[in-house]
Amino acid sequence: MATIYGLLAIVMWGALALLGVNTKGIPAFQLLFLCFFISGLLMFVRRFLTGQPLFQKPAMSLPQWLFGTGALFGFHFCYFLALKHAPAIEVSLICYLWPMLLAILLAGKSTRLRALAGGVLGFLGIGFIILGDADIAFNGEYVSGYLLAGACALIWSGYSWYLSKSSGEPDDIGWLSLAVAFLSLLAHFLLEDPAQSGGRWQFGGEQWLGIILLGLGPVGGAFYLWDLGLKKGNQKLLASLSFCSPLISSVLLALAGYNAWSLNILIALTLILLGALIANKKPANKRINTEENKLPSVEAGRTG
Structure with a gap:
């Protein structure tokens, strides 16, 4: 079941572009604050529904506080800045090195080469999606x-690997979300022009719908599911x-x-x-070794 949770997180991240269509006019860090604040509220909703103390x-x-907050905020911070200093196509392609890095981190010595080969094929696959018919030219x-x-790729692969090795409660994501929301709010006031959003915190119905869906899904709820998936599910499959x-x-x-349908x-x-x-x-040799290890016990049973 935990692996299914992780897969749902991947599906939610796939819905990010579609759900973000209605939030284009909102500054990045302002939007990030709202989404992570909703993510934090999910923790209190769950506690209320299950009868647990709210606070x-x-x-x-x-x-755990420093690493979790630094990773969740650092990834988005670097991503937004990267989009200001390089074309979105190249940024997206480089960012999606993280599944391959995660697969390599999770692999043992005997499976690392296989993880690398699978990761390269997966990376080539997303290359067809991100690039489409466009030409890539690193400048x-x-x-x-x-x-x-x-840095985004390193941060998210490192954070995901850390989740796979650590213990904790799902509510940890709620507290980390509130910390990231606070940092995002500071970044909004320090780095973004208030005139970009008219200096207001009033949004239209479609914008609020986009904000709420993002907070419940790819920029909020998905982090809870990813946490559960990596801690208790099939980590290598989720990485791939x-x-x-x-x-x-x-x-x-x-x-x-x-978008138009494409052979890509x-x-x-x-x-x-x-x-x-x-x-x-x-590995085939592991299966062979397992069968060989069973033979002596079988023979011993016969001679006994």
């Missing part, structure tokens, strides 16, 4: 943006299928009429699934 003290250690003047995008997020995004946008979608799906199959296939 029970968080059980996280100081390193020296965008180096700072590329580095920030690379994380490449599906941009694929899901393209399919949803095409269904909604924002089918090519990407084939490469991603093939990469996942390679990365998660159990």
Whole structure:
């Protein structure tokens, strides 16, 4: 069941572009504050529904606070800055190195090469989706943006690996969300022009719908599901299928009429699934060794 939670998080991230259509006029950090604030509220809603104390003290250690808040805020901070210093296509492509990095971090010595091969195929798959028919041309003047995008990949793969090795409660995400919301609010006032949003916090009905859906889904609820998936589910499978997020995004946008259907979608799906199959296939020698280890006990039973 935990693996299904992780897969739902991937699906939610795939819906990010579609759900964000109605929030384009909202400054990035202002939107981030609203979404993470909603994410934090989910914790209190769950506690209320289950009859738990609403303001029970968080059980996280100081390193968990620092690492979790730094990763969740740092990823989005670097991503938004990267988009200001480099084209979105290159930024998105570099950011999506994180599933491959995560697969390598999760792999053992005997499966690391297989994880790398599967990750490369998955990365090629999302390349077909992100690039489409556009040409990619890395330019020296965008180096700072590329580095920030690379930082995004390192931060999210490192954070996801940390989740897979750590223990904790789902409510930890709620407290971290509130911390990120506070930092996002500071970033909004310090880094964004109030005139960009008219200096107001009043939004139209469609904008509020987009904000709420983002907070419940890809920029909020998905982090709870990803936490559960990596701590208790099939971590390697989730790392491989994380490449599906941009694929899901393209399919949803095409269904909604924002994008045209393309052969690239089918090519990407084939490469991603093939990469996942390679990365998660159990070594043949392990199966052989298991069978060999059973033989002595069988023979002993016969002679006994």
